[in-house]
Every structure is written in C-alpha cells, then in structure tokens.
Amino acid sequence: MxxxxxxxxxxxxxxxxxxxxxxxxxxxxxxxxxxxxxxxxxxxxxxxxxxxxxxxxxxxxxxxxxxxxxxxxxxxxxxxxxxxxxxxxxxxxxxxxxxxxxxxxxxxxxxxxxxxxxxxxxHHGFTFKYMGTVVQGVINRRLHRQGPSERGVDLMTFSGGQQMSSGGVPIGGATAEAVRRMARIVPHLWNSPIEVYTLADQPSAWYLHALYGLSNRRNQFVEAVFAPHLLEWLRAAEARWDELVDDIENGTLTKNLDIDDELRSQVMTLHRADPGRAAELRAAVAHGFDGFLSRVWPHMTHLMTITTGSFATYVPALQRYAGDLPIYSPxxxxxxxxxxxxxxxxxxxxxxxxxxxxxxxxxxxxxxxxxxxxxxxxxxxxxxxxxxxxxxxxxxxxxxxxxxxxxxxxxxxxxxxxxxxxxxGTLLDLVGEKTSEDHVAFALSGLEGLVSPDELVDYTTRVDVDASPPRYVVYLELESGTVSNTELNRAADRFDQRLIDANPTCEGFRRNGLLGRPNLAVVAPGTFERLRTLIASGDLPTSASQLKVPRRVDDPRQVQLMSEAVIETV
Incomplete structure (x- = not known):
C-alpha cells in the first residue's frame, strides 16, 4: 500500500x-x-x-x-x-x-x-475490537491527538513459534497469534518490517526496532504489551545508542546482531544513510537520557503499555525516559x-x-x-x-x-x-497471612533512596520453608549490579515495615515468631533474562512479548537459577 x-x-x-x-x-x-x-x-x-x-x-x-x-x-x-x-x-x-x-x-x-x-x-476478535478501535478513541480524545496517527514503535513479537495439535489446530501464544494475523497491516501501523517480529534473538530484535524507530522522527507512540518489556527496550537502546546512531548516520548495520544473511540484506535494502537525523539524535541525548523520548520524537503523544498490578513497579523507571509524556495502560x-x-x-x-x-x-x-x-x-x-x-x-x-x-x-x-x-495463584501464604502481589509491589515502592525504583530491573519471590521461622525470599536485579551490605540491610528493614503496612496480618505472625523477616537477595545482571529464557524453553511455544516473569518461583529449576545468581543477601 x-x-x-x-x-x-x-x-x-x-x-x-x-x-x-x-x-x-x-x-x-x-x-x-x-x-x-x-x-x-x-x-x-x-x-x-x-x-x-x-x-x-x-x-x-x-x-x-x-x-x-x-x-x-x-x-x-x-x-x-x-x-x-x-x-x-x-x-x-x-x-x-x-x-x-x-x-x-x-x-x-x-x-x-x-x-x-x-x-x-x-473470542479472539474482542482484543482487536477494543485495542484497535475503542482504545484508539480514548487516545484521540484523552491524549489530545487531533487527527489520524503517524506510525509508532511496537515491541510485540511472534518468535515463540507454533505447533499443531494432533487434530490440526494451531497452538501458540495469544499475543503472537494476534500479530501473525495482523501481518498485512503491520507496515501501516509500525516502523519495523514484519520480519523483525519473527526474530528469536531478543537483543537483535530490540536493536532493529530501535534502528527503524529512531530513523523516523515522526513517530507518535511507543508501545509494548507489558511494562517490563518496554523498559528493557529503552535500556537496550540507551546501552547501544552510539552504535545505533552510527548505523543511522552511515547507512550501515552493526555486525553485533544474531540475524541471518537474508534479513541483513533486507534491512540494508530499506536502510539509508541519514547524517542529519543522526545529528538530531546525538543532540537529543547530549545532556543525558532523562526525558529523551520527546526530544527524539517531537510529535510523540504517549507511551502505551500495561501497568496493572505489580507492573506499576516499573513506572518510575519508565517515567525517567518518558518525562512529561503520559504512560497509558490501555x-x-x-x-x-x-x-x-x-x-x-x-x-x-x-x-x-x-x-x-x-x-x-x-x-x-x-x-x-x-x-x-x-x-x-x-x-x-x-x-x-x-x-x-x-x-x-x-x-x-x-x-x-x-x-x-x-x-x-x-x-x-x-x-x-x-x-x-x-x-x-501468586499469593505468598506461609502461615495464613495471605500476602498478595499488590502487597509486595507496595513494599518495593517504598525503597526509594535505598534501592531506587529506576534501578530495579526486575524482581520475583519464593517462600523459604527451610528457614526457621519460614520467610519470603525477594530476588532483585539492579541496574547498577549491587548495593553494599549496609544499604541492603536498610532496604530489608524498610521492605519489612512497608509489607506490614500493606498487609497488617503479617505483623502478628512476625511478633509471635511464626514468620521471619523477608530475605532480600540481589542477583547478578542478566539473571531475569536467563529466567525468561528458561521459562520459554518449555514444551509449548510461548511468545516473548507475552512472557511475564512470575512473581513467585516454585519450579526447582527456576529456584536453582535464582539461588545460584545471588551476589548479595541479607
């Protein structure tokens, strides 16, 4: 078209x-x-x-x-x-x-x-009905879009693959199926060609989404299904910024991508040198990446991603990049x-x-x-x-x-x-206290000044019934890698108090010695990426964009991965 x-x-x-x-x-x-x-x-x-x-x-x-x-x-x-x-x-x-x-x-x-x-x-059509029309109506009315939108950056994927049941019915992640069936209209909505959405290597997909997105100064939105995926992409773009801008300036494509020759050739066919755009991009981050999105894309109206429940934990870090742009949970x-x-x-x-x-x-x-x-x-x-x-x-x-x-x-x-x-199913319930995902998210949100919200890459929990008394273990991956033992101790005390504030039932069990102080455990950088890889390696195809980090790990392989990655704990 x-x-x-x-x-x-x-x-x-x-x-x-x-x-x-x-x-x-x-x-x-x-x-x-x-x-x-x-x-x-x-x-x-x-x-x-x-x-x-x-x-x-x-x-x-x-x-x-x-x-x-x-x-x-x-x-x-x-x-x-x-x-x-x-x-x-x-x-x-x-x-x-x-x-x-x-x-x-x-x-x-x-x-x-x-x-x-x-x-x-x-059943499947309701997602298209509401996301494709009603949500667009909300954006037009509430986010001050005055006319038809320009393209934007979308971070969905259907790299999870697809199987067939014995009766010939396709099996695949719902998000992946949605994108697969939208393949014909993708070029009219988003920057990246459809082939980028099929990439199995997530860092390579992130890079190409950034390359195509940054090349187009008229983008009006950036969207991902879940907030942690959007944050991960923004951090990846920041980490590889010089590489991206060099490729845009010179019309080249870095060799540091896990893609086949056919896709590389296709990217090079669509990719043109743009020194002027490269200069704009360098100027946009000359003083840092805080609020850089509106400088990179002057016409941008919003970010769109789901921030429901525990995903609200990622909003402070997203807001660092978004500045005054609204983050719409559609x-x-x-x-x-x-x-x-x-x-x-x-x-x-x-x-x-x-x-x-x-x-x-x-x-x-x-x-x-x-x-x-x-x-x-x-x-x-x-x-x-x-x-x-x-x-x-x-x-x-x-x-x-x-x-x-x-x-x-x-x-x-x-x-x-x-x-x-x-x-x-994600309740932490050792002695009848019924701690919820919402309670944990509230406790984590109070660690500012000790573990800054924009430092938190991801988190999950497990119950430790071998400890006496039993306790929660909260695994944290931090952007900076780690914190001192003193800081982590202070963070653990703050987390404990905030958890009691959110779920007062815990206080009685703590006072009676039936429930131990939560154990905060900082894990090595990249741990949650390895956890997602482990989860996605199961028997059934699961789309990377649909994959949520579980807020509680019970699977022995997942527990082992997290436990072996701990670099600081209190």
Whole structure:
C-alpha cells in the first residue's frame, strides 16, 4: 500500500475509534442488561454442544437474569477442562463450543504450568475490537491527538513459534497469534518490517526496532504489551545508542546482531544513510537520557503499555525516559477473556468492564476458600468490595474462575470500574497471612533512596520453608549490579515495615515468631533474562512479548537459577 493508502488506513482507524468509543459508553449505561444478553446468546449458540446438552443450555437461555444458569452450572477451574481440551486437540467438534477453533492460546503460565486455552474467531476478535478501535478513541480524545496517527514503535513479537495439535489446530501464544494475523497491516501501523517480529534473538530484535524507530522522527507512540518489556527496550537502546546512531548516520548495520544473511540484506535494502537525523539524535541525548523520548520524537503523544498490578513497579523507571509524556495502560485482560478498557490515562489502575467478551460474575473475597461459592453479576457488585472474577466466554469456558482479584471502585453508567489487585495463584501464604502481589509491589515502592525504583530491573519471590521461622525470599536485579551490605540491610528493614503496612496480618505472625523477616537477595545482571529464557524453553511455544516473569518461583529449576545468581543477601 502506498503512503497515501497508509494514511487513509490510519484515518479510518481514527474515525472508527471515535464511533466505537461512543458505542462503548452508551452500552456501559445499560451494562447489566447487555452483559446478561451476552450470556443468553452464548447459551443459545452452544446449546448443541456436548457441554450444552449436559447442562440444558437451551432451557437456561430462557432466563434473562442468568440466575438459573448460575444455579445449574458449577464454577470451574482449568483442571475441569483438561479432558475436554485433549479431545478438542485431537480435532473433535462440538465438545465445549459450537464455533470452530481458531487456535489454542498458550497462557503465560505465571501461576503454574502453561495451559492450552481454546480460542475461537469471535473470542479472539474482542482484543482487536477494543485495542484497535475503542482504545484508539480514548487516545484521540484523552491524549489530545487531533487527527489520524503517524506510525509508532511496537515491541510485540511472534518468535515463540507454533505447533499443531494432533487434530490440526494451531497452538501458540495469544499475543503472537494476534500479530501473525495482523501481518498485512503491520507496515501501516509500525516502523519495523514484519520480519523483525519473527526474530528469536531478543537483543537483535530490540536493536532493529530501535534502528527503524529512531530513523523516523515522526513517530507518535511507543508501545509494548507489558511494562517490563518496554523498559528493557529503552535500556537496550540507551546501552547501544552510539552504535545505533552510527548505523543511522552511515547507512550501515552493526555486525553485533544474531540475524541471518537474508534479513541483513533486507534491512540494508530499506536502510539509508541519514547524517542529519543522526545529528538530531546525538543532540537529543547530549545532556543525558532523562526525558529523551520527546526530544527524539517531537510529535510523540504517549507511551502505551500495561501497568496493572505489580507492573506499576516499573513506572518510575519508565517515567525517567518518558518525562512529561503520559504512560497509558490501555486495557485489562487475560488469555481467557478481554475484561476492561482504561478510559482515563491519568488513572492507569482503573478499567471499565466490557459487556460482550464474556458474561462476568464476581465471588466476594470472604468466600474465596469455598469450592462453590455464591456469586453476583454486574448488578450485585458493591463499590469498595473485592471480588474474584468468573468468566463465561465465547470459546468454551463456563463459569471459569479466572483467579484475578479486583476491587470495584466505581461505576461508569452501570458498568463496574475495577482495579486489579492480585492473582490468587501468586499469593505468598506461609502461615495464613495471605500476602498478595499488590502487597509486595507496595513494599518495593517504598525503597526509594535505598534501592531506587529506576534501578530495579526486575524482581520475583519464593517462600523459604527451610528457614526457621519460614520467610519470603525477594530476588532483585539492579541496574547498577549491587548495593553494599549496609544499604541492603536498610532496604530489608524498610521492605519489612512497608509489607506490614500493606498487609497488617503479617505483623502478628512476625511478633509471635511464626514468620521471619523477608530475605532480600540481589542477583547478578542478566539473571531475569536467563529466567525468561528458561521459562520459554518449555514444551509449548510461548511468545516473548507475552512472557511475564512470575512473581513467585516454585519450579526447582527456576529456584536453582535464582539461588545460584545471588551476589548479595541479607
């Protein structure tokens, strides 16, 4: 498509975003009925499946309130679907869902072994609907974009590979599949050619994304799925800045890349010497990299990445590079369902729930431990209370306990406005204290002056039941490599107090000698990159851009890797 065609394409996206945002707002005004209608349509569409016949979906669809459905169908977890999924892998139809499977998404496995999640065209389409239109409408309205956007830098990848099930159904990470199916429109949205997104070597991919991105002074955004990936790319660009600028100035390509001759030749075909741009780039960082993005790209309006929950830990370091540019957290979702849209960039923790990706239920926090707790739907939620989300989606999951715990902070029309708190599978719970991912992130955020937020590369935790009393181990990788033992001791004391402030239950157990002081352990540079490599080397293809560092490591190989990398501990 020509340059004019690309502008027309982006223009359609601009106006489509305005229309779809308006529709989303109107639907939110009647969210309770809209979400119940989603359930009725799901039950009708899947009434002929094996699961639908067993639970008499055709009859349940006659109740527009959803109460009969909630009473008849039990709550479920992934273990309840393992046998069904195995049959679907073999190619069997009409087991859980009537629609043909598009692929099996591989969950990131943050809270356990990777899971194969059935994905249909309709289920998959909600990500495109909301990210491609509604979110663009928010950007246009809230981030002062006055017209169709220019291109930007995007850091997704589909290098995780793809397998086929025995029945011929593709298996791959959901993010990778999204990009793979967008291949034809990538050149009209982002700088890098599609081949860069297939690179298995992440440092080489980071370099090429930076090379193409820095060459274009008109970029308006930089985006990555998760905040740590965006931060990692920015740090990589800073570390290789001179190399990048030299390549832009001379039209060359460094030999320090793990790419084949074919891609190198293609890059050289598209890459031209630009001494003027190189001079601009050198001037932009003459006094350092703080706030350099708006100097490098004068037309930039925002950074976009998910900063939900523990990812908020990375915001201070991102803000160092972003300066006054807003960091927009556009959406909240999981492999099993798209969930909500961030309508207010100034409140990145808040998301308005969508009504059509799934029928949503809510388990009150006091009933989490029950096997079949009672639930409420969007009508029954109360502002200020916390709930575990339950989804019935368009791909064969029925009353599925997602494990995500959210707090309802408001309503937008009738739609719940929620904040993600933590994922139940990542709780540190040695003696009944139930420390959450959110509690740990809060404690880490208070180490400024001891371990600066923009020094933190990444972190994870484990429980040490061999210690007496048992304790948490918090592994930290720092940009500077390490800190003195004295500083680390002070940081450990501060972390301990902040953790008690966040989760007062810990205090009683600490006082009674049932729970030990957390152990802070600084690991060698590059440890978390090795951890990601280890996780990605599993049996199932996992996209690098989808891969989240687990906030708790239990796998013996992961624990060994982290333990052997410790260079300072208290």
């Amino acid at each position: 020509s340059g004019l065609g690309s502008r027309l394409f982006r223009g359609l996206g601009f106006w489509g975003g305005r229309v779809m945002l308006s529709r989303f707002e109107k639907t939110s005004a009647r969210a309770v009925r809209a979400n119940r209608n989603t359930l009725v349509k799901l039950l009708e569409a899947n009434s002929g499946t094996e699961f639908g016949r067993k639970y008499r979906f055709a009859e349940l669809a006659a109740d527009p309130t959803g109460a009969t459905y909630r009473a008849a169908v039990p709550l479920s977890t992934y273990d309840d679907y393992i046998e069904f999924v195995a049959r679907m892998e073999a190619g069997e139809q009409d087991v859980l869902v009537a629609d043909e499977l598009l692929f099996f998404a591989v969950s990131s496995g943050t809270t356990g072994a990777p899971k194969l999640v059935p994905t249909t065209k309709k 959406s909240y979702g999981a492999t099993e369902s798209f969930i909500g849209v961030g309508l207010w960039p100034e409140h990145p923790e808040r998301y308005v729930m969508a009504t059509d990706p799934s029928y949503f239920e809510f388990i009150p926090v006091e009933h989490f431990g029950e096997a079949q707790p009672s639930t409420v739907d969007m009508e029954g939620i109360e502002i200020g209370r916390s709930y575990e989300l339950v989804v019935t989606n368009h791909a064969g999951l029925y009353r599925y306990r997602l494990g995500d715990v959210v707090r309802v902070v408001d309503r937008f029309g009738e739609a719940p406005v929620i904040e993600f708190l933590y994922r139940r």
